[in-house]
Amino acid sequence: EIVLTQSPATLSLSPGERATLSCRASQSVSSYLAWFQQKPGQAPRLLIYDASNRATGIPARFSGSGSGTDFTLTISSLEPEDFAVYYCQQRSNWPQRTFGQGTKVEIK
Amino acid sequence: EVQLVETGGGLIQPGGSLRLSCAASGFTVSSTYMSWVRQAPGKGLDWVSIIYDGGSTYYADSVKGRFTISRDNSKNTLYLQMNSLRAEDTAVYYCAREQKPSGYYYMDVWGKGTTVTVSS
Numbered sequence: 001e002i003v004l005t006q007s008p009a010t011l012s013l014s015p016g017e018r019a020t021l022s023c024r025a026s027q028s029v030s031s032y033l034a035w036f037q038q039k040p041g042q043a044p045r046l047l048i049y050d051a052s053n054r055a056t057g058i059p060a061r062f063s064g065s066g067s068g069t070d071f072t073l074t075i076s077s078l079e080p081e082d083f084a085v086y087y088c089q090q091r092s093n094w095p096q097r098t099f100g101q102g103t104k105v106e107i108k
Numbered sequence: 109e110v111q112l113v114e115t116g117g118g119l120i121q122p123g124g125s126l127r128l129s130c131a132a133s134g135f136t137v138s139s140t141y142m143s144w145v146r147q148a149p150g151k152g153l154d155w156v157s158i159i160y161d162g163g164s165t166y167y168a169d170s171v172k173g174r175f176t177i178s179r180d181n182s183k184n185t186l187y188l189q190m191n192s193l194r195a196e197d198t199a200v201y202y203c204a205r206e207q208k209p210s211g212y213y214y215m216d217v218w219g220k221g222t223t224v225t226v227s228s
Contacts, residue, residue, distance in 0.1 A: 043218035
């Protein structure tokens with residue numbers, strides 16, 4: 001099983017700051033990686049697919065990068081609605097999918 | 109508008125059975141892949157099962173042999189039959205549509221989830 005490790009577990013930032021979230025895979029997943037945002041009591045929302053492509057309707061302040069085993073989600077300038085938990089997910093060993101344990105972005 | 113609505117969750121004793129439903133609108137479930145994903149209390153996300161447009165089905169090892177995914181095309185509804193339930197199956201269960209924005213499938217639309225609690 002491919003394990004995804006996200007860091008940090010919690011990121012404390014202020015609105016307007018830049019957020020950088022990391023996701024590391026236990027083996028190469030090529031570019032088959034997605035990022036999801038989840039707010040309390042809500043379903044996850046697809047932000048990024050294929051490591052770097054924004055999903056429909058996702059603001060340009062969200063960007064993804066990386067390939068192989070190391071990936072990054074960057075939020076260029078945090079808006080109040082961006083404070084949430086973010087999960088990475090790999091689809092390299094389809095149809096099995098695994099998620100990281102999540103990074104919580106909280107208001108400092 | 110594309111929408112998914114899950115129902116059928118509840119409190120069930122260990123060893124019991126439950127069937128979850130996911131009613132879709134705005135698209136046809138049989139025309140794409142559909143998945144179930146669960147989230148235990150305070151935990152992360154776990155993929156559970158998928159059904160292809162052609163009807164093939166796949167399961168996570170943790171539920172294989174106990175859960176069955178299916179759909180009713182006439183009702184445009186996805187199901188998850190859960191048997192031999194265990195305490196560790198306690199979670200919010202989400203259904204999700206799979207689409208391929210780039211040629212590869214990703215879960216692009218999710219329902220709000222239904223809660224399953226397995227406890228005596």
